[in-house]
Amino acid sequence: MALPSVEKPVALVLPGYAFYVSYELAAGIAEVLDSNGISWISISGGYLSSSRERDDLRGELRQDIQRSNWIYDFLPKAEFSGAVLYGGGLGFDSQPERMQQLVDSLGSIPMVNVGSVGLKVPCVNADNYQGMLDLVREISGLLKDRKGPASSVEEIRLLFISGPEGNSESDDRLRAFMEGTSESGIPVDEGRILQGDFSSDTARRLVEEYLDANDRPPDGIICANDLSAFGASEVLHMRDIRIPKDVLITGFDDFEYAAAMQPSLTTVHFPIREMGREAARLLIDQMNASGAEERITVPDVNIPAFTVFRESTGHRLKPRQIIRAREILQFDMRAKERYPFRAMITKILLEGPRMKSIMPELMRVLPDCGITAMLVFLYNPRNSDADPSGEDDGDIGSLEQRAIRLDDGFLTDGSDSVRIDPDSFILTPGEPVCPPELFEGLQRSGSRMHLCPLQHEDEHLGYLLFSSDEVALDFPEQIAYQLSGYLYRWRLIRRSEKQRSELKSLVDELQNMQSRLTHVERLTQMNRLVAGVRHELNTPVGSSLTLPSFIGDRAREVLDGQAPASLEGEHGRLGSPPAEDRDFRMRQRGRST
Numbered sequence: 001m002a003l004p005s006v007e008k009p010v011a012l013v014l015p016g017y018a019f020y021v022s023y024e025l026a027a028g029i030a031e032v033l034d035s036n037g038i039s040w041i042s043i044s045g046g047y048l049s050s051s052r053e054r055d056d057l058r059g060e061l062r063q064d065i066q067r068s069n070w071i072y073d074f075l076p077k078a079e080f081s082g083a084v085l086y087g088g089g090l091g092f093d094s095q096p097e098r099m100q101q102l103v104d105s106l107g108s109i110p111m112v113n114v115g116s117v118g119l120k121v122p123c124v125n126a127d128n129y130q131g132m133l134d135l136v137r138e139i140s141g142l143l144k145d146r147k148g149p150a151s152s153v154e155e156i157r158l159l160f161i162s163g164p165e166g167n168s169e170s171d172d173r174l175r176a177f178m179e180g181t182s183e184s185g186i187p188v189d190e191g192r193i194l195q196g197d198f199s200s201d202t203a204r205r206l207v208e209e210y211l212d213a214n215d216r217p218p219d220g221i222i223c224a225n226d227l228s229a230f231g232a233s234e235v236l237h238m239r240d241i242r243i244p245k246d247v248l249i250t251g252f253d254d255f256e257y258a259a260a261m262q263p264s265l266t267t268v269h270f271p272i273r274e275m276g277r278e279a280a281r282l283l284i285d286q287m288n289a290s291g292a293e294e295r296i297t298v299p300d301v302n303i304p305a306f307t308v309f310r311e312s313t314g315h316r317l318k319p320r321q322i323i324r325a326r327e328i329l330q331f332d333m334r335a336k337e338r339y340p341f342r343a344m345i346t347k348i349l350l351e352g353p354r355m356k357s358i359m360p361e362l363m364r365v366l367p368d369c370g371i372t373a374m375l376v377f378l379y380n381p382r383n384s385d386a387d388p389s390g391e392d393d394g395d396i397g398s399l400e401q402r403a404i405r406l407d408d409g410f411l412t413d414g415s416d417s418v419r420i421d422p423d424s425f426i427l428t429p430g431e432p433v434c435p436p437e438l439f440e441g442l443q444r445s446g447s448r449m450h451l452c453p454l455q456h457e458d459e460h461l462g463y464l465l466f467s468s469d470e471v472a473l474d475f476p477e478q479i480a481y482q483l484s485g486y487l488y489r490w491r492l493i494r495r496s497e498k499q500r501s502e503l504k505s506l507v508d509e510l511q512n513m514q515s516r517l518t519h520v521e522r523l524t525q526m527n528r529l530v531a532g533v534r535h536e537l538n539t540p541v542g543s544s545l546t547l548p549s550f551i552g553d554r555a556r557e558v559l560d561g562q563a564p565a566s567l568e569g570e571h572g573r574l575g576s577p578p579a580e581d582r583d584f585r586m587r588q589r590g591r592s593t
Helices: 020-035 059-068 070-077 096-105 128-147 168-184 200-213 226-238 272-288 292-296 319-336 339-351 355-369 396-401 436-442 475-537 540-561 579-592
Strands: 010-014 040-044 082-085 111-114 123-126 158-161 220-223 248-250 267-269 301-303 306-308 371-379 404-413 416-419 448-456 459-468
Touching: 010 020, 010 070, 020 040, 020 272, 070 096, 070 448, 070 459, 082 096, 082 272, 096 111, 111 272, 123 128, 123 272, 128 158, 128 168, 128 220, 128 248, 128 267, 128 306, 158 168, 158 200, 158 226, 200 226, 220 226, 226 248, 272 301, 339 355, 339 475, 355 371, 355 404, 355 416, 371 436, 371 475, 404 436, 404 459, 448 475, 459 475
Parallel strands: 010 040, 010 082, 040 448, 082 111, 111 123, 123 301, 158 220, 220 248
Antiparallel strands: 267 306, 371 404, 371 459, 404 416, 448 459
């Protein structure tokens, strides 16, 4: 195999590492890419949003799924040498058109899809049809043997719990079920095909409804995936229906919990690690191809899927199955050993005052969790120190124009952790997700790089870039979730402080305006009074009223100040004025007033 000259990393795009299947896919890809010296990074942003309305999916959950998809819209603005898409996980509950939109958004870079079909890129799949057909043939034979030659095959009741409508894997498995039962002569009507969605909750409800509506339980239940089989088996246990004595039950995928179920689950092994290896090999071929047309013409690849018989169909466990179960258990124990450190990180993020103060604490604890590096990239920090309480300069619609800055981070070099100085690292759209000089430091032997979005509801805050061991691949998603809440709280505090300051300034301004307005109102009232007096003085009626008032006041002052002695007039000595004259003058004064 000729190796391409690769400077940019390969992107593995998947919903997350909540299930072991993602670990297996990453392990298969790593075997090929690592051995060829090609760097790669996993990017998880949740499942693609469904274009269908689901009655059984809460509105809040639908909104969370849609919000989480923004990181996929961001991918075309970064630089990758190629991409592996886990379409079987990303688009398990969405129409194929949604997956094709993601493919189209990534442009002309080499791509390979895993786990789904119908895309304009090469696809690597498990042979779902043949794997399920082989299983149905085996179960049909077991049920016939149980009934015996004296019983009619028409008496056999066999149920099938399907996956979501429009899901290619579920459709192939249902088609194989119909073919297998037709070959064996087992009757299947619409009442025995139960519409599931790959979830245990829906499977529980469907089996409960069937048992309530029928006089006896089915002879067997074949499920389109292991999680549905888990939900169905719980209902049978609660109703004291024995597995496998009363009912045979099977799944599909052979995920980590299949061997741990009681009884252990017979299922079809989904060869996800082999699919990852083949996808990586195909991607290298695509990267060596000269043009997009040549890349698209590569045929799809189907990896054989095979049945793993266990106790749920009456089979004994084989030694290699026991070894496999122990491997999964050991992996789980390694992860659980780190749970106390995860609790410490939760405490740090809940109690830490600011990013600059919590990073030293995270540097001390994260290496014990398998995290060897963490870089925090935030959108549009306003101030020079990129405090997480800074405001966001853009909205969701301006994502393409928004710069990203390294806010904080650390790298572990041997036994020491080195703090990253973020002053000189600012990324604009169209640049790599990480500065090349830092990206080289993230790559360690046996380490895995992982990018997780930082977001809270509709707030796109940035992303985290991690380097970790293979056991800790799910931990970055937990940290990203908690850190998103931490950053969002500080943004709310910052906005609250800003609004409080703005409100105080507004109150002060209103008080100042009110004081000025009161002064103006008093001046206005004074002007009105003066104008009124001037008007009275300038009108005849006003003069006739104002002047007599003035004369009356002066007359009262004169009369009140007049001495009681007699007055001498022109005609000699006069005594006190007659009473009638005084009364007359008083009446005249009153009339004048």
